Amino acid sequence: MRSLILLRHAKSAWDNASLGDHDRPLAPRGERASLVIGRYLRQLGTPIDLALSSTARRARDTWALASTQLDGLIATETDPAFYLKGPKAILNRVSAADDSAQTIILVGHNPDTQSLAMTLAESGPSEQRQALAQKLPTAALVRLELPIERWADVSDCRGKLIEFITPRMLV
Numbered sequence: 001m002r003s004l005i006l007l008r009h010a011k012s013a014w015d016n017a018s019l020g021d022h023d024r025p026l027a028p029r030g031e032r033a034s035l036v037i038g039r040y041l042r043q044l045g046t047p048i049d050l051a052l053s054s055t056a057r058r059a060r061d062t063w064a065l066a067s068t069q070l071d072g073l074i075a076t077e078t079d080p081a082f083y084l085k086g087p088k089a090i091l092n093r094v095s096a097a098d099d100s101a102q103t104i105i106l107v108g109h110n111p112d113t114q115s116l117a118m119t120l121a122e123s124g125p126s127e128q129r130q131a132l133a134q135k136l137p138t139a140a141l142v143r144l145e146l147p148i149e150r151w152a153d154v155s156d157c158r159g160k161l162i163e164f165i166t167p168r169m170l171v
Contacts, residue, residue: 002146003046003103003162004094004120004154007066008113010034010139010167012058022083026061033139033167034062038069040141040170041105048074049101052093054082054108062139063107074105082108087116097151104151110136117142117161124161132164140166 010030019025026034041048048070053063055078067074081089090112097104106113114136121129121144132142146159 002148002151002154004144004146004159005041005048005103005105006113006117006142006144007037007062007105007107008110008136008138008140009054009056009059009107010037010062010065012138022056024056024058026058026065030058030062030138031065034065035069036167036170037062037139037141037165038066040165041066042069042071044143046103048103048105050074050097050104051076052082052097052104052106053078055080056083056109059083059107059109063105082106082112084109084112087112087119090116091155095152095154099150099152101151113142117144117164120144120146120157120159121161122158128164129161132161137166137168140164 010033011027012024013027051074053059079093081093142164143162144159145162146157148157
C-alpha cells in the first residue's frame, strides 16, 4: 500500500504583468495557506518520503513554505512534467519514483492535479469525492491510498480518497 498526496499550489500573485505564468510568486494569502497546510501535514503524523514539485515558482514556493512546518528534511525534486503537461505526464513521473518512498507528495497545478485525483480516487467518502469533482481550490490537499507495492504500477491503479482538505477548512 502506498500513499500519494496531491497538493495544488497556493494562490499566486498577479500584480506584476511583466512576469510570465511560470514565474509568478505566491500572494500573501497563498503564503499563509501554505503554512496552514504544512501544519496540517505535521499533525497527520504521516512521514513524507519524497516531494515532487512543478518547476513553476508558485508550486516550489508552496512546498518550500509548507515543508518548514514539518520535522526533518524531505527529499524534493522538481520536474517540468508537473507544469501543465497533463495527468498522464504526472503519472509517468510518479511511476518512476523509487520504491523506498512509501508516501509521496506532489505539488502541481489545475486542471491536471484535480483530474489526476479524480482518476485515482475510485472509492472514498462520496461527499468528498463530489466536492473534489466540483473544484480543487488553491492550496487544497488530496490524500489517496493506493493498493500498489511498486510506484511503477500507479498508472493502472485506482485507490481510495482518504481526505480532501482546503486551508479554509483548517482555520
